[in-house]
Amino acid sequence: MSIMGTIQLFLFCFISLNQISNVYSKTMSSRELKDLLASLRADSQTSNFLLTYYDALNTTGTPLLDFQDIAPVYKAMDKIALTFVTVGQISRSDYMESVRSADAKVRAAVEKLYGLFDKDKNNVIDHEELELTLRPRVVFFYVDLLILGADLDGDKRVTEDEYKRHIATADYVTGDAHKAFLEGNFNFADLDDNTVLEMKDLQILFPHDSPK
Ligand SMILES: [Ca+2]
Ligand SMILES: [Ca+2]
Ligand SMILES: [Ca+2]
Numbered sequence: 001m002s003i004m005g006t007i008q009l010f011l012f013c014f015i016s017l018n019q020i021s022n023v024y025s026k027t028m029s030s031r032e033l034k035d036l037l038a039s040l041r042a043d044s045q046t047s048n049f050l051l052t053y054y055d056a057l058n059t060t061g062t063p064l065l066d067f068q069d070i071a072p073v074y075k076a077m078d079k080i081a082l083t084f085v086t087v088g089q090i091s092r093s094d095y096m097e098s099v100r101s102a103d104a105k106v107r108a109a110v111e112k113l114y115g116l117f118d119k120d121k122n123n124v125i126d127h128e129e130l131e132l133t134l135r136p137r138v139v140f141f142y143v144d145l146l147i148l149g150a151d152l153d154g155d156k157r158v159t160e161d162e163y164k165r166h167i168a169t170a171d172y173v174t175g176d177a178h179k180a181f182l183e184g185n186f187n188f189a190d191l192d193d194n195t196v197l198e199m200k201d202l203q204i205l206f207p208h209d210s211p212k
Contacts, residue, residue, distance in 0.1 A: 146158070
């Protein structure tokens with residue numbers, strides 16, 4: 001390999017590691033999110049979805065996303081999640097009714113998320129629309145978990161054991177049904193089925209040619 005090639009490879013590895021360590025700060029800025037998406041070479045549709053998703057979730061209005069942004073939305077959306085599991089779709093009215101008792105900021109965030117998933121704007125999120133969002137959902141699930149503190153030992157990998165221990169004590173989990181739903185999410189995002197959620201799973205979503 002030429003000297004320039006070696007330098008480029010070194011820089012690439014350095015930047016990648018740096019970006020991963022930024023993800024694990026239990027906070028995330030939009031700059032860090034953009035860097036992560038660039039390091040994954042995410043397609044523009046996925047990137048736009050994720051930037052809008054995290055913009056909607058940032059209810060505390062700070063430049064950073066943290067636990068206080070994500071956890072209340074997870075908590076408010078427990079019934080919505082369960083409706084999806086049992087019915088396979090949800091209307092806008094049922095969806096908003098489910099979060100009626102949440103505070104106004106959380107309701108506003110959740111409503112923005114509805115618009116993001118309901119691509120054809122017919123006020124129903126159906127199974128097909130959910131399928132279309134596979135890539136962003138895997139990415140945000142991983143990033144959400146790091147922000148929520150599920151990576152207990154801080155190695156940027158969330159093992160199934162860490163995840164179960166996290167949701168057993170997390171106060172945004174509203175009950176057994178919600179817990180079971182969240183456990184199912186782990187398997188959904190663990191694309192290589194190695195019982196660890198990590199960058200490798202995200203990289204599977206965005207295959208690209210290896211450098212020549
Ligand atoms: Ca729709
Ligand atoms: Ca870990
Ligand atoms: Ca995995």
